Amino acid sequence: MTHNFVLRFRSPDRPGIMAAVTPLVAAQGCDIRAAEVYGDPETGHFFCRMELVSPVDHETLSTKIAGAEDYLLDWDLKDLAHKQRVLIAVSKFGHCLVDLIHKQEIGQLPIEIVGVVSNHDTMRKTVEWHGLPYHHLPMSDGKEAQEARFLSIIEESGAELTVLARYMQILSDDFSARLDGRCINIHHSFLPSFKGAKPYHQAHTRGVKIIGATAHFVTADLDEGPIIEQDVRRVSHAVVADEMVAIGREIEASVLSRAVRWHAEHRIFQNGNKTVVL
Structure with missing residues (x-):
């Protein structure tokens, strides 16, 4: 059974953000099906939205993503099955x-x-x-x-x-x-x-x-x-x-x-x- 999630986050814009986040989701067996990013030069913030196909549930994946909080200013994980x-x-x-x-x-x-x-x-x-x-x-x-x-x-x-x-x-x-x-x-x-x-x-x-x-x-x-x-x-x-x-x-x-x-x-x-x- 797989789950379709959206991971969204913003952070201070600096090198290595995606390099820190993607291994965390990949280690849980997640497949990144889409990803959009934007770095705002005026505010210095980096924005990301990822669509994930995940073999693990919301709680498990959320726990792992929390491991990147040194990089993430704020984030959320949404289930696309929820209307x-x-x-x-x-x-x-x-x-x-x-x-x-x-x-x-x-x-x-x-x-x-x-x-x-x-x-x-x-x-x-x-x-x-x-x-x-x-x-x-x-x-x-x-x-x-x-x-x-x-x-x-x-x-x-x-x-x-x-x-x-x-x-x-x-x-x-x-x-x-x-x-x-x-x-x-x-x-x-x-x-x-x-x-x-x-x-x-x-x-x-x-x-x-x-x-x-x-x-x-x-x-x-x-x-x-x-x-x-x-x-x-x-x-x-x-x-x-x-x-x-x-x-x-x-x-x-x-x-x-x-x-x-x-x-x-x-x-x-x-x-x-x-x-x-x-």
């Missing part, structure tokens, strides 16, 4: 939500959607038709009470990642801090330009020729979190704001699904206010 548990938050626009559900159902995303949270009831029928729990959390009881219930649903569902799929609420600083590194937002604009509300209308007013969407980690600073993925489409002077919105929906769905897949495949490292995706 990441994801909770999705949405408001009234369902294009990103439906795309994520569909891609999970056809096996394109290695995730298990554990439920959907919304401050509106708009998407209930769609979500429940797919057999998923729908949690309606209106803002009528106040932001603090609503976020407390939201956090309890994250904990009760065992969600490892929360995805804001056009969830049109600004999260409190405390909520954002508690989900640090475990919450991805899709912003319907090519950040850092056109933050906040109605970015396509802002873009149209400025006469832009390229529009886009940005998936990023959520932080207390609105639309300022580390960027994971972006994409763009070219538009002309003849494209009005509402047409930009329609084009943007397609971009948003594809950008968000890629970011979620990369997170579920353990490809994303936070590197200060940036990310490394291997």
Whole structure:
């Protein structure tokens, strides 16, 4: 019996890192099926993601890898057989939500959607038709009470990642801090330009020729979190704001699904206010 693992680590960048790690996994009979590395000259950090086929279990291999901790700043070993548990938050626009559900159902995303949270009831029928729990959390009881219930649903569902799929609420600083590194937002604009509300209308007013969407980690600073993925489409002077919105929906769905897949495949490292995706 074999196991498929992902070994990820970062360390201070110096010679001999891979020479120290690879013998440890090879000695356990592991086959390295893929490896991506990046050395950041600005931060002096080295990043690595390895896919391993291992004849030994997670505990055994973890014990051996710990022997290289003189080299590794931090590391984790993930089992690829485990599908990441994801909770999705949405408001009234369902294009990103439906795309994520569909891609999970056809096996394109290695995730298990554990439920959907919304401050509106708009998407209930769609979500429940797919057999998923729908949690309606209106803002009528106040932001603090609503976020407390939201956090309890994250904990009760065992969600490892929360995805804001056009969830049109600004999260409190405390909520954002508690989900640090475990919450991805899709912003319907090519950040850092056109933050906040109605970015396509802002873009149209400025006469832009390229529009886009940005998936990023959520932080207390609105639309300022580390960027994971972006994409763009070219538009002309003849494209009005509402047409930009329609084009943007397609971009948003594809950008968000890629970011979620990369997170579920353990490809994303936070590197200060940036990310490394291997």
